[in-house]
């Protein structure tokens with residue numbers, strides 16, 4: 001059976017929700033492998049809107065196993081609230097349908113406070129984070145002082161872990177002018193949620209391996225996008241996890257051979273939230289138009305997304321770093337009505353031409369895009385369900401994108417409706 005990883009191939013917000021939902025209908029297991037509740041996935045099923053942050057998209061579809069892997073950082077209070085909210089919408093969630101890896105690090109309230117305190121300092125350190133404690137929790141994981149799901153099961157271990165974290169955090173907080181953490185209150189809060197959270201705890205690596213052996217179809221659901229990857233993104237303006245496809249294996253405890261198809265989600269233009277370089281950013285009327293037509297507002301923070309032309313250099317790069325087998329091109333209809341479209345095909349840096357984004361931050365900031373122009377189309381592509389429904393210039397645009405990024409289109413999404421999709425290659429096909 002084929003297992004599929006879905007990753008964002010730009011700066012996130014490529015429209016993964018619809019595609020993941022479309023694929024999850026045919027999956028047996030849907031697993032999150034990185035990130036946390038900084039992600040915002042909106043699913044529309046039979047006219048009902050479901051908003052998910054930490055839960056895998058599979059939860060809203062019956063008969064599937066949803067998994068939160070060890071690569072995720074989990075705010076337990078947020079998770080339990082999200083479960084409650086989704087239950088009120090009539091969705092059944094039980095330990096049989098949701099499993100959380102026992103080795104998943106927990107985001108605690110002081111992680112969010114630290115994240116926001118750092119961001120509030122008007123200094124060079126500002127990243128434009130979601131303020132949800134993602135970075136500080138990953139720091140603690142790597143610093144070997146994080147509290148993990150399994151630690152909640154034994155009170156002596158829990159106290160030990162809390163003390164280890166507090167030594168570090170109280171020193172840090174003193175420097176930032178934040179009050180000391182109330183140890184007793186924190187422990188009481190953790191003890192209070194422990195029984196509920198532990199109901200879902202499982203050795204996910206084992207469950208996943210057994211599911212694979214039993215021939216189940218696994219969908220690995222990525223969050224954010226490859227340009228926010230901690231190693232290969234526009235560092236330091238990135239999130240704190242590996243967002244590229246290889247993380248699907250380490251973030252669930254499976255070997256790399258478990259991945260058969262990597263689907264990169266690519267928006268027909270480019271957006272980014274937060275700070276950082278963005279070579280094709282448009283600050284003119286065209287940028288405004290992309291933002292308005294594409295309804296480019298963050299689902300988690302409500303922030304306006306920065307918009308720009310399609311950058312083929314960046315997507316070629318992320319298709320390489322994620323080993324993308326095929327892309328799902330989304331929001332093509334947002335380009336309807338533009339007389340001329342521009343695609344970035346290279347950069348100019350200090351008089352030289354580059355075919356990739358360099359690593360050094362100063363060079364990234366100085367790269368100017370080299371554009372190729374293409375004629376637009378006046379017809380609507382919204383809701384197209386076959387190539388025959390698309391104007392000739394829209395097909396030319398898609399074909400040119402494929403050529404430039406050196407990767408084929410597997411799916412073309414032409415509206416938020418799940419059936420408005422043109423299928424070229426089925427990622428789940430054996």
Ligand code: IMP
Nearest residue numbers: 012038039128129130134238239273274
């Ligand atoms: P953090 O993940 O909250 O630490 O934020 C780090 C960077 O990643 C910021 O630029 C955020 O705007 C961005 N980011 C985090 N999650 C998402 C997402 O789901 N979509 C788009 N950008 C995101």
